[in-house]
Amino acid sequence: MSxxxxxxxxxxxxxxxxxxAACWxxxxxxxxALISxxxxxxxxxxxPKAVRAIFFGGENLLVAHWLVAFIWLAVWLVYLFWxxxxxxAPFINSIFTIEPNRDIQWMIKKNLQMTxxxxxxxxLVKPLGYDGTMPDQGYYNVGQKLAAQGLIIGGLALVGTGFIMFTSKYFLTAADVWLVQWSITVHFIAAGVTTALLILHIYMAAISSEERPAFISMFTGTVPAEYAKHHHRLWYDELEDSKPSEVG
Ligand code: HEM
Known part of the structure; x- marks a missing residue:
């Protein structure tokens, strides 16, 4: 490999x-540990007993949870603005751009190829009228796109419901109990769904050897051109067409 x-x-x-990753x-x-x-x-x-002991009690644990959530949100607001x-915008545009014919075919083939x-x-894909080649993908493949979409929607649900739970301690009245109860339920579901997606994401990114160059790129910022060509051909072609500045 070059x-x-x-x-x-x-x-x-x-x-x-x-x-x-650290905040999550x-x-x-x-x-x-807050689920008592x-x-x-x-x-x-x-x-919960063990973690509460580390934080010297449930109240401190809750404050630490809120504090990190607020720091996470504050850094994100700066990042969004800056x-x-x-x-x-390019990231959102990329992950929400799906081409059904090509991407459904990629998902079917990738899942079968991995298993x-x-x-x-x-x-197995012959009866569907497909050949054995993987359809070309862009900067992200459709699996990465769907995971990122789920993480964004789940993250927004966590922030919104977390905020309602936080304010309920100080501002909400008894009439708003239903809102807090729904927030707790949605917060749990969103945490479960994002955790499941992240387990998949971490497996694909850090454990699967095929994706090892992408993992290394999350530290170095670069990937081998050969990797880009084989895994993200549409992006690679764009890079070649625009004659980018290359490293190495
Ligand atoms: C130990 C934990 C994690 C590992 C090893 C990991 C690994 C990676 C790698 C290698 C990529 C680059 C993929 C590529 O270039 O094609 C990536 C992208 C991404 N990861 Fe993670 N990740 C971790 C945790 C997380 C967490 C906790 C989140 C969200 C809360 C997350 C969200 C994303 C998103 C949205 C992308 C696409 C954005 C980008 O390429 O910059 N990851 N991850």
């Missing part, structure tokens, strides 16, 4: 990504 590298992530993009991990660890009912807590009674045109291998995938 060692020529092409740029993939900006420094700001890498920063916000690992900042997200902290919020998940503390959030699950052992019948509802997926880890039972020992886990990077809207250069980083955020039964290339040869068997080629055989």
């Amino acid at each position: 060692s020529r590298q092409v740029p993939r992530h900006t420094r700001a993009g890498i920063f916000i990504h690992w900042f997200n 991990f902290f919020l998940l660890v503390t959030g699950v 009912n052992p019948e509802l807590n997926p880890l039972g009674a020992w886990y 990077g809207m045109n250069r980083l955020v 039964v291998g290339y040869k068997m995938m080629a055989r």
